Amino acid sequence: MFRIWLYLKFSNFFRSLFENKQIEKRRKLIEYSILKQSNKRYAVLFSQCRVAFFFILKFLRKKYDKKEIIFCAYNLPEMINIAKNLNLNIKFCDINNKTGLIDYKQLNNKLSNKTLAVVLTNMFNNYKDSQKIKELVKKNKTILIEDNAIYFDNFTKLRNKNIFSGNLGDFSIYSFNIMKNISSFFGGAASTNNKEFIEYYKNENKKLDEFFSLPLIKQISIFIILKLMSINFLYKIIFIYIIRYSYYKNIKSILQLFYPSLKSINKRFPKFYFSKISELSVNATYYQIKDKARRKRIFNSRKIKHKYYFKKLLKIKNKKFDLLNIKDANYQNFLDFPILVKDKDRLNKFLLNKGIEIRFKHYYNCEKLFKNKRSCINAERYEKQLICLPVHPKIQLTDMDFVVKNIEVFCSKR
Structure with missing residues (x-):
């Protein structure tokens, strides 16, 4: 049996490929869905989740005179690459066997007034343990970036209400890449209450190219x-x-x-980091979010x-x-x-x-x-x-x- 099953249906792929109308309307519906799940005021789409992370870190580096960032050591190397290439001082905490999350005690020891941000990567963790990490980071007056790439639609029940993953971060990032449960070739998003970041990214977005055809053709193949x-x-x-x-x-x-x-x-x-989300990815994401x-x-x-x-x-x-x-x-x-x-x-x-x-x-x-x-x-x-x-x-x-x-x-x- 084959482990991989792509969530995007062939029918929605072909519809997405040949439609180019109502892109802005569909973009807004996707952003609205993310806002509802993350309980934030603002959401924007990116060409990839890691691109959202890249622009968030660029914004934070510009705004704050701090250079340290803390990750769980068990992680996707590409996310660490981004911090490394932005010349941030990277610190690692181990993954905790009991929580499946960045280790609380190690994080407490490594947090300081030099810490720019902590990345909470949703991997194997539950909400209650994640909430403790949020409280610790907040107590230190540090930014929490919640990586929600593989947890989309996951939730916990509190007082008969669904609280979705992506709810804890000052910034929450999402992935719609080909292997995810919203499978749109490329694509990502970020949600936040930080209006200043949204204004910053609007200006940055004007400088971006349209998404390059070659990576998209490869991903379709x-x-x-x-x-x-x-x-x-x-x-x-x-x-x-x-x-x-x-x-x-x-x-x-x-x-x-x-x-x-x-x-x-x-x-x-890569060059396509500096590009906008493609219309194909917007359409494919829209059909899956809608269903x-x-x-x-x-x-x-x-x-x-x-x-x-x-x-x-x-x-x-x-x-x-x-x-x-x-x-x-x-x-x-x-x-x-x-x-x-x-x-x-x-x-x-x-x-x-x-x-x-x-x-x-x-x-x-x-x-x-x-x-x-x-x-x-x-x-x-x-x-x-x-x-x-x-x-x-x-x-x-x-x-x-x-x-x-x-x-x-x-x-x-x-």
């Missing part, structure tokens, strides 16, 4: 390839063999189709599958196998189901031989990549041990039983 790979018949007779071979031979040009983060380590800013019923069905389906995996995997008694701490099934509604397992290389090959493709790479220990240090022990462990199991709509409970059974067989042989 990847979209079509991945859509074809998700057809079960084609996957079984062709694509599983290509995937297996690319893993065994470490063919990065193919692996990058499944793991875009492989392309983002220690690179300068609330479909998003809700997929959200609930993932939640059921998370609980099913958790119940089944909990029965596997093995010291080298761990499940993450899930306290809130609505807020921690991951796009894939994460587990920690030692010797994940062997497990990956074992599952591939059974026709099962998993998410083998997630994020990286960025302290090791950018500082050449290994003090963040949990981040190193997550990089080496974390894999993700498929929970998309085409995955059935029988498929999940097959995955769990093979993980159990693998663990019993060790």
Whole structure:
């Protein structure tokens, strides 16, 4: 079974490709939806989530005489690249095993009057633990940037009201890239109550180019390839063999189709950072944002599958196998189901031989990549041990039983 399932339907892709009317109206509807979820006053669209982050940091550097920024060490390298290339002094805190979040105690020790911003990356965390981070950062009078790239539509219930992820940051950023649950080739957004930033970005936006055609054509090609790979018949007779071979031979040009983060380590800013969101991405985002019923069905389906995996995997008694701490099934509604397992290389090959493709790479220990240090022990462990199991709509409970059974067989042989 193929792990990747792109949320954008072919029908909406073709509609988005050939429509160029009502772009501003659709843009405003997207921004309004983000405002409702994030409980902010302002929202703007960007060509990518990381571009939103880039302009937020540029604005903060201009406004404040501070240069330190704090990240969770287990992170997407491209986000660290942005801070590095803006000459910020980067500090890392480890990921906390219990909360799945930047470690509270380490953050408390590293916050100072030199801290420009803290990045809260929503990965495996629940709302209550995230709220504690917000309160700590606020107490230090520091800016909190909430990275909501993989948590869109996730929420917690407070007093019978849905409180969505993206609600905590002074700035909250969103991604609509090809692998996300709003899948629009490229695209991102930011929400904030900071009117000064909105005015700043309006001026910056005037200097930006229209989105470049070549990256968009490449992304459309990847979209079509991945859509074809998700057809079960084609996957079984062709694509599983290509995937297996690319893993065994470490063919990065193919692996990058499944793991875009492989392309983002220690690179300068590409030209399309300095461009506006494309009309195609606006249209594709609009059709998905508009279809609330479909998003809700997929959200609930993932939640059921998370609980099913958790119940089944909990029965596997093995010291080298761990499940993450899930306290809130609505807020921690991951796009894939994460587990920690030692010797994940062997497990990956074992599952591939059974026709099962998993998410083998997630994020990286960025302290090791950018500082050449290994003090963040949990981040190193997550990089080496974390894999993700498929929970998309085409995955059935029988498929999940097959995955769990093979993980159990693998663990019993060790």
